[in-house]
Amino acid sequence: MPRTKGLSVIGLLLFAAAAGGCAVRQTERFVQEGEFGKARDELACSLEQNAADRNYMIDRMRLAIVDICDGQFESPEKNINDIYEFLRTQGVNDDKTVEAVVVTEGVRRWKGEPFEQALMFAYTAVYKAMRGELDNARAAALNSLFLLRDFGEVSEGEREGQRKWTQDIVASVEDEKALASSYTARNTNFALGHLLAGAFNSMLGAGDADRDGEAEEHYGAALVLAPQLGSVIEKIRNRDFNTLLVVTYGLGPTKYCYGEDCVYAAFRQLRNWESDYSELQVQLDDSYAQTFPTACDVNFMAQDHMWNNLEDVRITKSVLGTAMVYSGAAAMSSGNRNAQIVGAALVIAGAIAKASARADTRHCEIVPQRIYVAPVKIERPNTSVAVQVGDNAVSRLVLPGLSPPAEHEPFQVRLVSIPPTWAGLPWMSSGKVLYANDRYSAPVEGDTLPYILGGTCVRRPTQEVLEHYQKSGYLEGVSLGELEDLYRGEGIALNLDEELQLYTKTSKRSKKAETDRVCGLHVLEGGSSLECPLPGTTGFVRLFCQQRPAYVPRSAKLREFIASGKVGGPVQVATVDSGQ
Amino acid sequence: MALFLCAGCAQPRTSVLTAGDYEHIGAEIGGKLARQMAEGFLAGRSADSPQMVIAIQKVVNYTSDMMSDGARWLIMSHVKGTLPIKSLARERNVRFVIPAEQLRRAKAEGTFEEDDFAERAPTHAMTATFRSATRSSGTDRTDLYYCEFQLTALETGEIVWTDRVEFKRIAVGESWD
Numbered sequence: 001m002p003r004t005k006g007l008s009v010i011g012l013l014l015f016a017a018a019a020g021g022c023a024v025r026q027t028e029r030f031v032q033e034g035e036f037g038k039a040r041d042e043l044a045c046s047l048e049q050n051a052a053d054r055n056y057m058i059d060r061m062r063l064a065i066v067d068i069c070d071g072q073f074e075s076p077e078k079n080i081n082d083i084y085e086f087l088r089t090q091g092v093n094d095d096k097t098v099e100a101v102v103v104t105e106g107v108r109r110w111k112g113e114p115f116e117q118a119l120m121f122a123y124t125a126v127y128k129a130m131r132g133e134l135d136n137a138r139a140a141a142l143n144s145l146f147l148l149r150d151f152g153e154v155s156e157g158e159r160e161g162q163r164k165w166t167q168d169i170v171a172s173v174e175d176e177k178a179l180a181s182s183y184t185a186r187n188t189n190f191a192l193g194h195l196l197a198g199a200f201n202s203m204l205g206a207g208d209a210d211r212d213g214e215a216e217e218h219y220g221a222a223l224v225l226a227p228q229l230g231s232v233i234e235k236i237r238n239r240d241f242n243t244l245l246v247v248t249y250g251l252g253p254t255k256y257c258y259g260e261d262c263v264y265a266a267f268r269q270l271r272n273w274e275s276d277y278s279e280l281q282v283q284l285d286d287s288y289a290q291t292f293p294t295a296c297d298v299n300f301m302a303q304d305h306m307w308n309n310l311e312d313v314r315i316t317k318s319v320l321g322t323a324m325v326y327s328g329a330a331a332m333s334s335g336n337r338n339a340q341i342v343g344a345a346l347v348i349a350g351a352i353a354k355a356s357a358r359a360d361t362r363h364c365e366i367v368p369q370r371i372y373v374a375p376v377k378i379e380r381p382n383t384s385v386a387v388q389v390g391d392n393a394v395s396r397l398v399l400p401g402l403s404p405p406a407e408h409e410p411f412q413v414r415l416v417s418i419p420p421t422w423a424g425l426p427w428m429s430s431g432k433v434l435y436a437n438d439r440y441s442a443p444v445e446g447d448t449l450p451y452i453l454g455g456t457c458v459r460r461p462t463q464e465v466l467e468h469y470q471k472s473g474y475l476e477g478v479s480l481g482e483l484e485d486l487y488r489g490e491g492i493a494l495n496l497d498e499e500l501q502l503y504t505k506t507s508k509r510s511k512k513a514e515t516d517r518v519c520g521l522h523v524l525e526g527g528s529s530l531e532c533p534l535p536g537t538t539g540f541v542r543l544f545c546q547q548r549p550a551y552v553p554r555s556a557k558l559r560e561f562i563a564s565g566k567v568g569g570p571v572q573v574a575t576v577d578s579g580q
Numbered sequence: 581m582a583l584f585l586c587a588g589c590a591q592p593r594t595s596v597l598t599a600g601d602y603e604h605i606g607a608e609i610g611g612k613l614a615r616q617m618a619e620g621f622l623a624g625r626s627a628d629s630p631q632m633v634i635a636i637q638k639v640v641n642y643t644s645d646m647m648s649d650g651a652r653w654l655i656m657s658h659v660k661g662t663l664p665i666k667s668l669a670r671e672r673n674v675r676f677v678i679p680a681e682q683l684r685r686a687k688a689e690g691t692f693e694e695d696d697f698a699e700r701a702p703t704h705a706m707t708a709t710f711r712s713a714t715r716s717s718g719t720d721r722t723d724l725y726y727c728e729f730q731l732t733a734l735e736t737g738e739i740v741w742t743d744r745v746e747f748k749r750i751a752v753g754e755s756w757d
Contacts, residue, residue, distance in 0.1 A: 081648070090754060143644065
């Protein structure tokens with residue numbers, strides 16, 4: 001390859017790597033600001049499409065977590081099911097060990113650290129429960145309880161009795177083969193997984209001896225691992241609740257590399273997101289606040305070698321690279337010309353091997369720092385639920401519009417993701433629904449007109465919704481078909497099929513989408529979706545409890561409709577000139 | 581109990597139920613139910629017997645793996661597909677119907693059959709419950725699946741017929757890799 005072309009390729013690779021890193025930091029910033037919609041948009045529009053690429057699964061896990069945190073109901077399902085299938089596949093990298101030794105760590109398909117896999121199963125379980133699929137939720141929770149590799153504690157020296165680090169493990173084994181036989185497969189210590197498995201069993205079968213028996217097994221295991229969960233388990237066991245809130249907070253640990261050639265990887269707590277024992281406060285309307293302990297501390301989890309991948313292959317490669325450098329240097333210093341040439345080649349190869357031995361520190365940056373489980377009883381329609389972590393007022397999140405479960409479903413589950421912000425977001429504590437939507441039955445000021453025509457209604461157009469507008473004197477004589485055409489003319493999806501068509505775009509890592517259509521953003525955020533997050537989720541609050549700019553018509557058709565007077569009243573929408 | 585391990589092939593990496601398993605279950609149970617026509621609760625029936633309308637329910641999943649709604653209905657569809665539906669209706673006065681929710685979906689997808697909605701006053705319910713027991717060592721995993729089908733008289737609660745299919749699935753490799 002000519003030198004200039006080679007340098008161009010290297011330059012492009014470096015740019016692509018930098019661009020990918022920038023996209024991840026952007027997503028992390030959106031999550032910290034509670035802008036889950038923008039985070040979803042960023043992730044969905046830049047998904048790695050090459051299944052062999054290491055980023056293929058990591059992109060999808062990030063998207064799944066953000067989708068679930070944002071209370072999305074339909075659109076995440078396929079992605080989550082695909083991730084589940086992959087995580088359930090064993091020995092994914094069994095036959096790639098040799099390639100990784102010779103080429104680079106990147107050829108291994110990333111499945112996530114064991115703790116990330118367990119958390120992904122837990123997220124899947126909660127998502128399925130939110131959809132009312134309690135049996136699938138139980139199955140997903142069970143799969144989070146896989147066996148772990150335990151290499152034990154340090155046996156002597158300053159750190160005697162402490163859990164081994166990666167370098168302790170490497171120092172205690174002669175080679176990779178010995179590594180495979182020097183651990184004990186032991187039961188998981190993932191208390192959250194046991195708690196969820198128990199809870200979903202209890203919720204599945206009141207009076208079913210099999211379900212109750214299985215639930216008790218999991219409660220017993222959870223209590224041994226986390227005795228502080230006793231009161232939570234008691235409420236669930238007695239079915240003294242109808243709503244299970246799974247609350248996530250903070251940003252989980254970050255992955256870094258250390259040691260010679262930076263071959264070892266480890267996790268450490270992020271500054272400002274250190275572990276503590278703050279309890280979750282939950283208040284229903286004006287009642288006294290109930291408190292709940294932490295069910296999972298991800299910092300502690302990630303710092304235990306049992307929950308890490310260990311990266312043994314990279315260590316082998318690093319040793320090989322160093323040996324090549326030393327051998328080559330020795331050969332170069334000999335008087336033999338041929339030996340010098342071979343020696344130089346060895347030095348170069350060794351240097352390349354050492355450079356590629358650097359630990360890959362890519363990880364799922366948006367896992368939470370901690371997770372709470374709060375069983376509560378919602379007794380009135382449109383109850384307002386406030387959650388807060390300890391005395392941290394900035395973490396207060398008010399969830400309006402949560403009603404008791406439907407008659408045929410004795411229980412409901414919600415994942416509540418408190419945005420990991422220290423700045424305080426006004427919408428978090430507003431507590432007032434400002435936009436009428438498909439999952440909120442109470443009236444909202446201005447809901448007699450659609451948002452695209454200046455009102456506050458973002459319900460999907462149906463005959464019933466149209467009649468609601470017409471009863472107030474708006475859109476008289478307008479048919480449902482005409483109204484739907486107005487939406488479609490704006491590029492707004494009216495059902496899941498249309499949503500998926502808009503959602504499927506060519507992913508481009510390094511440039512914006514060719515149109516200003518976005519992937520999955522709600523109409524209120526300038527997108528094309530009317531998909532409504534579940535009440536009792538952060539997505540619902542984020543979307544409907546803050547004032548939005550006036551709608552900007554996109555099509556001539558809508559502008560003409562407004563100008564024609566068919567709306568039947570004054571219309572307040574923005575124009576392009578207004579800079580919206 | 582049948583052991584499903586593909587000898588001579590690459591080692592299986594997952595113990596999740598597959599489309600082939602659904603077909604196998606459907607064929608096994610359909611065959612067992614069809615044999616009831618010769619010896620069993622269907623043997624004594626004729627065209628003049630009181631009508632038996634069997635409402636098919638979707639599979640209840642108590643296994644350690646997720647199962648989509650589509651898969652649950654597909655299994656029951658395979659069961660129904662192996663039965664001589666027309667001769668059962670003509671010669672034994674037995675009909676199969678699906679729940680209203682599934683009927684609406686089938687109509688929307690254009691996959692309904694004529695008999696699916698004829699005379700929707702069920703007298704019996706066909707249910708299926710799938711369970712599994714899992715053993716794992718970290719380097720491999722075995723799931724034993726137990727699929728039980730039942731036919732229950734709705735008025736009396738009597739279990740008219742029950743049978744099952746059992747099989748094992750093995751996955752090789754580290755679960756955390």
